[in-house]
Amino acid sequence: MTDSTTDSQQNVVRDITSRMANQPGALLPILHGIQDELGYVPPDAVPTIADALNLSRADVHGVISFYHYFRTTPPGKHTVYLCRAESCQSMGGVALEAHVKQRLGIDYHETTSDGVVSLEPMYCLGNCACSPALMVDKEVLGRVTAEGFDTLLKTLKEGA
Amino acid sequence: MATVYVPRDSSAVSLGAERVAEAIRREAAQRGVELKLVRNGSRGLYWAEPMVEVSTVAGRVAYGPVQPQDVPGLFDAGFLEGKSHALSLGATEEILYLKNQERLTNARVGITDPVSLEDYLSHDGYRGLKNALAMQPADIVKEVTDSGLRGRGGAAFPTGIKWNTVLNAPSDQKYIVCNADEGDSGTFSDRMIMEGDPFVLIEGMTIAGLAVGATQGYIYLRVEYPNALTILNEAIAAAYRAGYLGQSLCGSGKSFDLEVRVGAGAYVCGEETALLESLEGKRGLVRFKPPLPAIVGLFGKPTIVNNVISLASVPIILDKGGTHYRDFGMGRSRGTLPIQLAGNIKRPGLIEKAFGVTLREILYDYGGGSASGRPIRAVQVGGPLGAFLPESQFDTPLDYEAFAALWAVLGHGGIVAFDDTVDMARMARYAMEFCAAESCGKCTPCRIGSTRGVEVMDRIIANREHDKNLLLLRDLCDTMLGGSLCALGGMTPYPVLSALNHFPEDFGAAKPEAA
Ligand SMILES: Cc1cc2nc3c(=O)[nH]c(=O)nc-3n(C[C@H](O)[C@H](O)[C@H](O)COP(=O)(O)O)c2cc1C
Ligand code: SF4
Ligand code: FES
Numbered sequence: 229m230t231d232s233t234t235d236s237q238q239n240v241v242r243d244i245t246s247r248m249a250n251q252p253g254a255l256l257p258i259l260h261g262i263q264d265e266l267g268y269v270p271p272d273a274v275p276t277i278a279d280a281l282n283l284s285r286a287d288v289h290g291v292i293s294f295y296h297y298f299r300t301t302p303p304g305k306h307t308v309y310l311c312r313a314e315s316c317q318s319m320g321g322v323a324l325e326a327h328v329k330q331r332l333g334i335d336y337h338e339t340t341s342d343g344v345v346s347l348e349p350m351y352c353l354g355n356c357a358c359s360p361a362l363m364v365d366k367e368v369l370g371r372v373t374a375e376g377f378d379t380l381l382k383t384l385k386e387g388a
Numbered sequence: 389m390a391t392v393y394v395p396r397d398s399s400a401v402s403l404g405a406e407r408v409a410e411a412i413r414r415e416a417a418q419r420g421v422e423l424k425l426v427r428n429g430s431r432g433l434y435w436a437e438p439m440v441e442v443s444t445v446a447g448r449v450a451y452g453p454v455q456p457q458d459v460p461g462l463f464d465a466g467f468l469e470g471k472s473h474a475l476s477l478g479a480t481e482e483i484l485y486l487k488n489q490e491r492l493t494n495a496r497v498g499i500t501d502p503v504s505l506e507d508y509l510s511h512d513g514y515r516g517l518k519n520a521l522a523m524q525p526a527d528i529v530k531e532v533t534d535s536g537l538r539g540r541g542g543a544a545f546p547t548g549i550k551w552n553t554v555l556n557a558p559s560d561q562k563y564i565v566c567n568a569d570e571g572d573s574g575t576f577s578d579r580m581i582m583e584g585d586p587f588v589l590i591e592g593m594t595i596a597g598l599a600v601g602a603t604q605g606y607i608y609l610r611v612e613y614p615n616a617l618t619i620l621n622e623a624i625a626a627a628y629r630a631g632y633l634g635q636s637l638c639g640s641g642k643s644f645d646l647e648v649r650v651g652a653g654a655y656v657c658g659e660e661t662a663l664l665e666s667l668e669g670k671r672g673l674v675r676f677k678p679p680l681p682a683i684v685g686l687f688g689k690p691t692i693v694n695n696v697i698s699l700a701s702v703p704i705i706l707d708k709g710g711t712h713y714r715d716f717g718m719g720r721s722r723g724t725l726p727i728q729l730a731g732n733i734k735r736p737g738l739i740e741k742a743f744g745v746t747l748r749e750i751l752y753d754y755g756g757g758s759a760s761g762r763p764i765r766a767v768q769v770g771g772p773l774g775a776f777l778p779e780s781q782f783d784t785p786l787d788y789e790a791f792a793a794l795w796a797v798l799g800h801g802g803i804v805a806f807d808d809t810v811d812m813a814r815m816a817r818y819a820m821e822f823c824a825a826e827s828c829g830k831c832t833p834c835r836i837g838s839t840r841g842v843e844v845m846d847r848i849i850a851n852r853e854h855d856k857n858l859l860l861l862r863d864l865c866d867t868m869l870g871g872s873l874c875a876l877g878g879m880t881p882y883p884v885l886s887a888l889n890h891f892p893e894d895f896g897a898a899k900p901e902a903a
Pocket of ligand 3: 311312313314315316317351352353354355356359360361573574575
């Protein structure tokens, strides 16, 4: 695999960029639009966005790299966002974190070798009343146990 | 036909509310029973979620926590008529956890269908706006000033004073920005408003627009809240359709437009000037102040930046009057605080109370003690930049000044409880680590200091050159306290030093009384 995006990806980037470029403060909405569609912001998208917004490539790159949420490599089929913050820690979050990493065989910002799961840290999901918490793609789970995570993982792998 | 309520609130859904709703639909269809299923917000009794309510002639009754497999049994027991079942919680309004609250800002949360404008209107919604439309801008600002409302985002700055500055800043364009970044761990009241009663936020922002002459609003929402995004957008669309947003509000000729913008996982973007940079499409670097955002804000124009709860408290102030709101509370902390109780606690949830309730009442009368059954050893109040409080401080009333006197903060009203298995040195290390991960990088004490702080904590935990490193830690904290541009670097010493001062034994230091 190379870093270069496919034609259809470039079309998505061009389409989203031209559709959104006219609103004030367009850069974040554009980056979200691209990541929602493609799962990440391909490095090849930077020149297209920079041209449309009259920014330098360095500016666009600087924004992408500033925000934890934007990624520049394709994610796995699913992304697990694990809460690392205090309330979840108070309810066994640290042990859960160790279990999740061990089961997936990866650390944060990595993807399992079968390409099914990417793991990202998050600092609070607003689900602190149901700690420990995680989010799979856009679905939040609460009071997650080690067994609960194993069941989830099985479902993700079966669906893959 | 019975009406059944199953929350669509993220936390309720995280415990299975979606599957419960589906099970109820399926079971009803199988039994040939007709019912109306409403997806409400959460009442905030998270220990009882997924909580199912049924409306009966005697009012709403609650059951919880309900799992899908409980549903056939609930039907058998006659829950549609409010009959008794092992999961019965009785009449919802009589549940003490709820009954003893003073809900002003959250008056409708959990009661209405969050995206039904009809529901909103029939529960006193948009009465504040009606009043505001008939008032002079300065009078609207005065009402908010009179209420004594202070910003609920953390800094507790008087909302009326901020609005007055924007009102008096001449400009062709002004903005209302809602800070919905809710980055503080242990907090979820912004989310509950946005998911449970989004119209109250929309109404509050519209009133703010009328008060200062701003015609455009933005809600800067954190990306971690996808469910809130969906619900907000549904509600905004409904408000536009009915003329509560757009060109001529309720036919008044005055306009207000509103849009949600999504953040991208940077904690520092909750800081108001970093938030404005982010809204402008830039990196979230903190700006130097002055100028204040009220004078030079979004795109260089006068801007109100307020927290979700601050703005959502405005409709009731304009409906019932500033004095009504001010009559709640103590000292200079007026009105109510939506307290978010989380962590190692038996009954976590949302507790809206007038200021003045003590930490102990919240932890034990409401919270029922720790979830693990072990003693509560420490609580962190006010998010990741808030101090840890030991048991000897649990009688402190929730009041901005009382907390300041203890070198602590109320912040956004989040309380996280820890039992006696907590290692406070690890918590101090985590605070430094968090600051290092989230620093915007603009100033050295925060950027470098926090990284050094993690290293120093590692040495303290490993018990290497102990005394020297404890001194170094205090030194670093002093530098961060005094030399940081914003509260991320400037307040990270709160959790670190409070942990060290109240729990020295975890740092391998002697307890002061034993020394
Ligand atoms: C690092 C940092 C993070 C912050 N995060 C938030 C936040 O998530 N939500 C919020 O409302 N205020 C946050 N604030 C406070 C804002 O800067 C600002 O005081 C607030 O939006 C003003 O609104 P209010 O007066 O209604 O509280 C943060 C401040 C700092 C320094
Ligand atoms: S204290 Fe930290 S987050 Fe705040 S401006 Fe300085 S470097 Fe940025
Ligand atoms: S601390 Fe984990 S969800 Fe808030």
